Amino acid sequence: MGHSYTSRIVWTGNRGDGTATYRGYDRTWDIAVPGKTVIPCSNDPLLGGDPGKMNPEDLLLSALSACHMLWYLHYAADAGIGVLAYEDEPEGVGEAGPGGAGRFVSATLRPRITVRAGADLEKAQAIHGRIHEVCFIARSVNFPVSCEGVFTVEGAG
Template identity: 45%
Template sequence: MGNEHGYAVSIQWTGNRGEGTATYRSYGRDHRILADGKNHEIDGSSDRAFRGDAERWNPEELVIAALSQCHLLSYLHVAASNGLVVITYRDDATGTLQQEGEGGRLIEATLRPRVTLAAHHTDEDARRATQLHERASELCFIANSVSFPVTHEPVTLIEGAQEPPRH
């Protein structure tokens, strides 16, 4: 059996408008996400479609962010292990929630990592860098924990190159 690591967070509901949950419309969905040792709280709510505050993070966004963040960290590991020097990484990730009656579930996520390699790399390095997203996905703890497909649409650039290399 592998090593186990524990994680603890606290959620504090801040949406009581004076009458609690007397009716569906009487309460706010606002809450705070906290953890011991963290410098910053996360202001959360539900999606605006569910009477939440659009300026706050909702749980669905946090799941997609966790997938994206985990892939980033796994990718940087495999890139470094394979001698590739990543100088920038950005991901514009998306996900889809499907409502089912009063409930619902996330049904897919798409990560769109855009990686720039240091200028000394070749087009062959860029092809290899693109392929390494598959290995990063295999290593990602969060992707291994969800029950919906997580796809990748990576783009790899070389610093100073005019156009992305063709793969």
């Protein structure tokens, strides 16, 4: 069974003359999916983009991390592991080839997960290894994704 996803991208970078010159327009746009919050975006700051706006690389890395998190929470609930907090600061490594063509070569997820006292930490850690078998985003990328999860136990410390 297939799934269909849609998005709406609206270029916002016309300064008045469109693309009459290479430096005469902004590389900005909105993700404006009807019924959802608009996300203002720009290209990578290394290419002159606005560092205060999301860029495609940010969005891909965030989607990868969020997909992992959602599956982690699902599997933890199934295993009886009480997750109380979850946050991640993933890192993607990219490279640029001749002519400026770039790509991700790897990503590392670094979730920090707080679990309820008494949780089986070995079982909690093992869940990470199962996720890339099912995560839609991780299964869709062509670069390796690793996970370095760290756990905190509620009330420990």
